[in-house]
Amino acid sequence: MIKDEVFDLPATVREATDSFKGEAKRKGLGYEVIEHPGVPKLVHGDQRRVRQAMANITANAMQHTNSGYVHVEVWLQELFEDRATVEIVVQDSGSGLSNEKLDALFRDLEQVSTDGDGENVFEPPTNPSHNTQGKGNRTLGLGLAVVARTVRNMDGQLRLKSEEGKGSRFVIQLRLSFQRGTNLLRV
Numbered sequence: 001m002i003k004d005e006v007f008d009l010p011a012t013v014r015e016a017t018d019s020f021k022g023e024a025k026r027k028g029l030g031y032e033v034i035e036h037p038g039v040p041k042l043v044h045g046d047q048r049r050v051r052q053a054m055a056n057i058t059a060n061a062m063q064h065t066n067s068g069y070v071h072v073e074v075w076l077q078e079l080f081e082d083r084a085t086v087e088i089v090v091q092d093s094g095s096g097l098s099n100e101k102l103d104a105l106f107r108d109l110e111q112v113s114t115d116g117d118g119e120n121v122f123e124p125p126t127n128p129s130h131n132t133q134g135k136g137n138r139t140l141g142l143g144l145a146v147v148a149r150t151v152r153n154m155d156g157q158l159r160l161k162s163e164e165g166k167g168s169r170f171v172i173q174l175r176l177s178f179q180r181g182t183n184l185l186r187v
Contacts (some may be wrong), residue, residue: 006126007047007175009086010074016054017072023062030069038076040084043176046154050174053147053158054088057170060143065167068093077173079109088172098164147172 017033024031027053054072070092078085144158151158151172162168 003046003048004044005047006042006044008121009039009043009050010041011045012051013074015133016051017058019055020058020062020070024070027062027066029062029067029073030071031073032069033072035074036076039074039086040178041087043084043178045174045176049154053172054090056143056147057090057172061168061170062096064096065092065094068167070094070134077154080105083092083175086174086176088120088174089104089169090172091178092169092170093167096151096164097162101164102160102162118176121139181182 013033013035021031035041058070058072070090071089073089076084077087123173144160147157151174154174157175158170158171159171159173
């Protein structure tokens with residue numbers, strides 16, 4: 001069940017990402033979390049699920065990046081009356097996935113379609129127990145399937161653009177309501 005509670009979005013971002021600083025330092029990775037101006041501070045939604053989705057995607061990026069960087073950015077994509085569309089971007093310079101591996105990974109877990117930007121859009125899995133992939137891909141696929149389902153249940157979208165040897169870029173897009181006033185960050 002998705003909760004509708006008021007929570008501090010920037011604080012939730014920090015809670016989801018701060019725990020990865022030590023691992024990034026240990027691996028010698030550039031690790032940066034950027035909250036862009038205009039992101040609403042207090043929003044309505046399911047804080048636990050937002051934090052969990054961000055942490056899972058960030059953990060995935062850390063796991064598959066041995067050199068280079070992992071960056072997390074939070075953007076205000078659109079503002080309309082009392083609703084904001086927020087994008088949480090997790091980008092890494094890790095191993096990435098070829099189109100063939102990406103297709104194979106999600107074939108039995110997800111329906112994959114491509115939007116106009118060439119990013120894969122993940123829909124909820126139709127039968128997550130029917131996976132014929134190898135164990136490493138199964139773990140990755142199930143983790144992403146859980147994130148995709150969680151984001152979808154919050155009326156959001158998960159997109160992925162990945163290139164083998166060059167890294168991946170995950171975008172979690174959420175539509176969150178908020179109260180107008182002094183709620184917008186002025187960073």
